[in-house]
Amino acid sequence: MSERDMAMAMVGRELTQVFPEKATPSADIALEVENLSSPGAVRSVSFSVRKGEVFGLAGLMGAGRTETAEALMGLRRRRGTVRVYGEVLAPNRPESAVAAGLAYLSEDRQGKGILTRAGITENTSLASLARYVRNGFLSNAARRRAAEKYVGEFSVRAANLGANLEFFSGGNQQKMSLAKCLDTEPRVLIFDEPTRGIDIKTKSGIYRFIQALARTGMACILISSEMEEIIGLCHRVLVLYEGEATGILEEAAITEEEIMLHATRLKTSESSRMAAAGEGGQ
Numbered sequence: 001m002s003e004r005d006m007a008m009a010m011v012g013r014e015l016t017q018v019f020p021e022k023a024t025p026s027a028d029i030a031l032e033v034e035n036l037s038s039p040g041a042v043r044s045v046s047f048s049v050r051k052g053e054v055f056g057l058a059g060l061m062g063a064g065r066t067e068t069a070e071a072l073m074g075l076r077r078r079r080g081t082v083r084v085y086g087e088v089l090a091p092n093r094p095e096s097a098v099a100a101g102l103a104y105l106s107e108d109r110q111g112k113g114i115l116t117r118a119g120i121t122e123n124t125s126l127a128s129l130a131r132y133v134r135n136g137f138l139s140n141a142a143r144r145r146a147a148e149k150y151v152g153e154f155s156v157r158a159a160n161l162g163a164n165l166e167f168f169s170g171g172n173q174q175k176m177s178l179a180k181c182l183d184t185e186p187r188v189l190i191f192d193e194p195t196r197g198i199d200i201k202t203k204s205g206i207y208r209f210i211q212a213l214a215r216t217g218m219a220c221i222l223i224s225s226e227m228e229e230i231i232g233l234c235h236r237v238l239v240l241y242e243g244e245a246t247g248i249l250e251e252a253a254i255t256e257e258e259i260m261l262h263a264t265r266l267k268t269s270e271s272s273r274m275a276a277a278g279e280g281g282q
Contacts, residue, residue: 056224127183
């Protein structure tokens with residue numbers, strides 16, 4: 001069998017059907033980023049994400065994609081202005097980012113996304129414990145109900161809610177990491193390499209889920225090293241090179257060739273060239 005035939009057999013349908021139809025974004029701006037900088041990682045990056053849009057961050061290894069996401073979440077020092085539905089976000093404070101409606105699915109699933117030696121209930125409410133406090137006490141019953149809901153929605157295979165995640169498959173661990181993000185009730189969700197290390201069938205399910213979230217009006221940011229994911233899922237793509245933006249691609253311009261030309265800085269947008277010239281003059 002060829003690689004294509006094997007992939008088709010695992011997914012159960014043609015590869016062209018793996019990526020669902022893209023949702024239609026609203027004109028409303030959910031996230032606005034102006035001159036975002038983080039020492040040694042990101043320089044003067046600006047972009048906006050619309051309600052119901054899947055917005056891609058592309059680039060080669062070391063381009064600053066994950067660093068941009070971490071700066072937005074307050075996980076690393078940053079300068080610049082970040083607005084979530086018009087509300088200016090305080091820098092360097094992850095709790096403020098979560099309260100404003102930002103959520104981040106880390107690329108390092110086991111190191112930063114979940115607690116492998118804890119169960120489903122504990123992991124689901126890691127970032128949302130405040131929601132389950134009743135009269136000064138933590139409601140474990142409410143936490144269990146939430147965990148059961150996500151287990152059902154995501155078809156997580158587990159013996160019970162107390163089963164440690166270290167014994168889960170990569171796909172089920174990723175589902176629980178996603179459940180943790182969704183339990184904060186975000187309005188903007190950042191997916192950082194969401195399909196790394198999982199099987200093709202589970203990948204297809206995550207693709208459908210991202211578009212389903214977009215259809216509800218959630219703004220989604222997708223970071224991926226897999227070109228086909230960026231092309232198949234995103235409405236617009238910001239390409240980074242060594243921490244700087246080289247252009248934003250839209251519609252028919254989102255191709256492997258265009259992304260690589262910008263990712264290697266062989267090609268930059270007019271706005272990017274003007275910004276670079278302005279910085280040089282300073």
